[in-house]
Amino acid sequence: MCSRRFLHAGCARRGSRQHCGEGADGGCCGALRTGRLCDPCPRAARRRASALTPSRSGVRRIVSTHGLVFAGAALVAAGAAAAAPPVVVIDPGHDLRANLQTEPIGPGSRTRKIKDGGGTTGVVSGTTEAQLNLAISLRVGALLERAGVRVVMTRTRTAGTSIGNVARAGIANRAGAALFLRVHADGASAQGARGSHTLYPALRAGWTDDIYVRSRAAARMVQRELVRSLGFPDRGLQERTDFTGFNWADVPTILVEVGFMTNPTEDGALATAAYRERAARGLCRGVLRFLGRSPTRC
Template sequence: MSMKNTMPNLLNSLKTSHKLFFVGLIFIVIALGSLLFLVSQKSTSEPLKVSDNSHIETKEVISKKETSEVCLEQVFESHVTFNDNNEETGVPSEDTQKINHVNEEISESDLDGEIEGDVKDKAHILADKIICIDPGHQEVANFEQELIAPSSDQYKIKCSGGTQGIITGVPEYELNLQVALLLRSELENNGATVVLTREEAAVNISNIERAEIANNNESHIFVRLHADGSSNAAVNGISILVPSNKFIHDEQLLIDSNRAANCILERLTDVTGAKNNGIIERGDISGFNWSNVPVVLVEMGFMTNNDEDQLLNTPEYQEKIAVGIISGLEDYFKNVEE
């Protein structure tokens, strides 16, 4: 047999078997397709509409389990933002305790472990925040003048000297910087981006320039750290200053500054046990009037009071102040994002 005769026969027979094979295959595909269609019709008739949950847009979907998602939404009352940061927080805030508690409940209710990990991720409300911290004053005061507000014709000195510890002798600018550096490191542990107006004592930065640092870095909030002084050594406690509407006409900035002050003051006085001297509106502070972002000035305590001066200069109390401010900022951002 020559190759010339066998090849066409083989091809013919193959073609026939191919035809049969394809007809069979089409039947199978049609049958499977119908079956899948019927199954999918049945499951989509259930009242679950994942894609319609537009309120979840800013958050990453917790899991495919709609029921657990709703449960978590209720627990957190939509306060918690969701992000990828998976680092452990250095600060045992009340919120992380709350979340741990929720985790326990979830494990008990027999949901899969994937959710537990995701819940921890949600704790980092500060992760996408830019926080500008201004450690008040500097080693040498600057008595040159600058405009109190863009729309004002009044002038004020560029940077005053601050107070000093009655017992410790520590100057305010030094205490402010110590707390600012601590605060920066703990905020960064929570994933925040922190901008300091100064990192050392020997600088020359006016109050307008400090506000401009907050503005130029598009900070979500500008936190200014100070300590108080009084001629009356008995006076003690924490207060927070916020801008008044004297020169600032951005209503939202004023509202947000007040909200932040409320949140921080509540947490701070709670953690430190210090006296709550309230929130004070001020129209005469250049570092407020030049700020385009919400701003608060924390008066951490009186350095002219024996007890408070000594407390303020211990690492333990400074840690409490940092924890109080961070917890307050977490409350504030949760509030703002509600």
């Protein structure tokens, strides 16, 4: 069932990534992502021309906007799409049960990771990370919807076995998300570890090269607003090559660790409605800044 508040993406299939074959010049176009013109390719292997269906007048107009290429009548559809509200997919990390099945770390990779290790638990509150992630995520979604953003949740309750990260990324890909926001809390063996930090995909050709710049920009904005709102120590940003959910994403994506549930002070704070609200508002403001909208709407 769909949530009454949010559009809930249920069953998830593999992401929208496709592959094109060898070009006439012998170069491989590599990973072809939905909405892109056979990119990325090595410069030497780039096509010199692309065939377009002739219009009745025999003339075709090509327009490039923000890296996307449109031809002829497609401009009308592009204009209509621009008027639609941006989509943000919110992914509350983990679920009730871990999922120890494995999945490829990225498209075509032989390296595999477990789908979900299960997350951490509050040292003071006894709250599971899955529960905390969901509570904050639902509030972020409500704030964003109030600000005119269309929200898709990867889950709206904590009640089952985690679907894994390939499936989570697939939900964001199919939604055509302007941002894939992954909400987590941290854990460490030492209770003294504390603070908030944000992770984003490292640059890797064929996997993240077309989302790297925008993901990094989103990470900076969201981290700044989260720290400002929560007041936890700023642990900064971190690139990751080994996150399955990053490597399978075709849209800008970040993973936020709001605080340490293994730290008594931060876990105690995050167990309160007041601090969860502060976390949600900080995330909302960061997302709105990334979307070019006023953060005061949070």
